[in-house]
Amino acid sequence: MRARTALAAPVAAVVLAALPACQTRSPAAPAEAPTRPDGVVTWAASAARMDEEASERGHRLVVRTSVGGSDLRIRLTNAFGDRAVTFDGVHAGLRKEGAALMPGSNRPLTFDGARSVTVPAGRTVLSDPLPGRLPAATDLVISFDTPEATGPVSGHWMAMQTSYLGEVGHTAEEGAAAWTRTTGSWFYLDAVSVRAEPGTGAVVALGDSITDGWQSTTDTNRRWPDYLARRLKRADTDIKGVANAGISSNKVLTDGGGQSALNRLDRDVLSQPGLRTVFLFEGVNDIKAAPGITAEDLIDGYRRIAERAHAAGKCVVAATVAPFKGWSEWSPAAEAVRQDVNAFIRDSGEFDAVTDFDRILRSPYDPARILPVFDGGDHLHPNDKGMQAMADAVDLKSLDCAGPPSP
Template sequence: MGVAAPTVLQPRAEPAVAPASAYHQVVTWGAAPQKMTNTFNTQTFRMIVKTSVAGNNVQIRLSNAFGTRAITFGSAYLGRQGSGATVASGSNRQLRFGGSRSVVVPPGSSVLSDPLSGTVAANTKLAVSLHVVGNAGQVTGHAVASQVSYVSSVGDYAARSDGAQFTPTPNWFFLDGVVVTTSSTIGTVVCLGDSITDGTRSSQNLNRRYPDYLATRLQQQHSTRYAGVANVGISSNRLTGDGTGVSGLARFDRDVLAQPGVDTLVFMQGINDIRLDVATRPEQLTAAYRQIVARAHAHGIKVIGGTLMPFYGDKFYTEERERLRQQVNQWIRSSNAFDAVVDFDKATRDPIFPKRLRPSYDSGDRIHPSDAGYQVMANAIDLSQFR
């Protein structure tokens, strides 16, 4: 028997006799949508993303959350990334929406594709190709991807596996989620935060953000509950006020509650509120933390709260802001407001000078971790909390 051409989706692995209740949808990759400044007209986007959990019947979610006009996606394909902008031979498959190859997404809306039959593996780099018809208007995407994706010249190249018409982009556009159907014992973990959650200054294309390391740990530790991980961090985002992206409080419903299968939230946010004087008293942040927890609990979601990490040497550092960070961290540790706490501050601070990041965990800008720092953050999370 000959060897079949490589495909993204392999034959379904679970027994056909299993009841429908044994399965549900979870997120295997996710990013928070943002308002972008780019302009596009009749072009193809090839977005590169990495799965965190295996599952069947893969679907993609397209967002026009910040659009000012309806967007027509003329075609959409999903395959395994080859090299650069290429798609692995034989793996590119057409996606449909309500049985149609095209779909119109109104402004402020999102759409989920029909499922593709078969199984997608964990740790798979997918190439999702989207052809946008006409002027896209105000574009929705994600600015700090830490992953090179691709945009074409004018035309529809979604079905093609070669990358000749594509040029690199540091952003993701339109795609904000990849969903799979898997065992009901597997859930979605959402990581909500700012640039530290987003993975700013982590190594390009290597998936070394702390949520990536967390996903790997969850896969490797069989004594814990396996989970898909959605990273909804936004660089420069604030919790209590709009800035880069709407505030964490304002985007909570869309970026956390709307995620399929979510049962756990890992949450660290507030350092930008402190740095930029959006919050000048601890009560401004702790009241917001209580809101996040209450809204999550109303939907049966467990919340793991993270302490705020050191930022000595950052251009916005002052001793007054440092005192506020310490007060907020003390509240996070002692208030019992969260279901569990991960002490990111303790894990990453310099033991000789605790106001700053440990030098080996510092990317060089005094606030964002290095790859090693992101790994330490993930290692600080007690995986027994996911059982």
């Protein structure tokens, strides 16, 4: 990590530095329903309701970009709030280490030209484009204050990344002194986009805790979509953006760990700029729920996701459900549903491509179990090696299909 940061240092003077420093504070602008911006998503995290308050709190959130480009924009969400939230002092910079930023990289963001924005309950807002270039594969830091944020927070509780909290009034500072508390969650921020090279597209991974990265090593970006982003960065392909739309405990059909995949598809996936392909890897939480669902129920959910994505002109790559024998909710009946569902994914022809995560992760001695070398310890979630093996199994050409299949 230190070596990667050091390489970014010479760029810090120009990255995000084209915007002149603003010496005056503009009044807050009311948020309006955002339209999908031009550009390509470079990072995302799906929001859900978090039952806490964030009044009089500063946030310094660390995220990892995938594709690089210019004209950075962020999306702030109050999708699960029950009252308006005002965001003050919003800044974007590059991380040096911990909560400290590269000197000269921390720049103010605006919203319709204002330095503050109020987002009504249930809404999101996009920032104005920030002139300057943002590198690929770098730690971006978004800082903002929520001086009067009462009621539920919209955010992503399991970030697998350390971010920082502090008192209000320090977002423009590049030092770490004011950011004394750590957090493993992201609050209010749910997407970042850039204007990339013409023709560049993105893939959004729609999933549960495996996609979210549970059992991967915190602060190392070893979720399987992170490994995929590294492969795409090196590859001769126009797909460079990777957004992680995984939520722990999420299901395809019913709400629980966040809204179901069906209910959040538009907001978390189809709204992302530059989206070329939806990568669908979800279903184990539906299968192991008690009482369990039928294979036909889950297959119907997959079909509805594919139909909506195809109707929006997007490719759909589906992945088989991984083995989970040894997890407390495994049963022979659940395993039978998993096998039927995987047969549909492999053989139905209803997806533009299939990635067989089951085949990659399963043990040859007991195919209902994860191979021990890939097992994160709970027999459901892969470890770092398993996450990398999953990303390596993705056919990169499948992420850039010509479009939905003909009827």
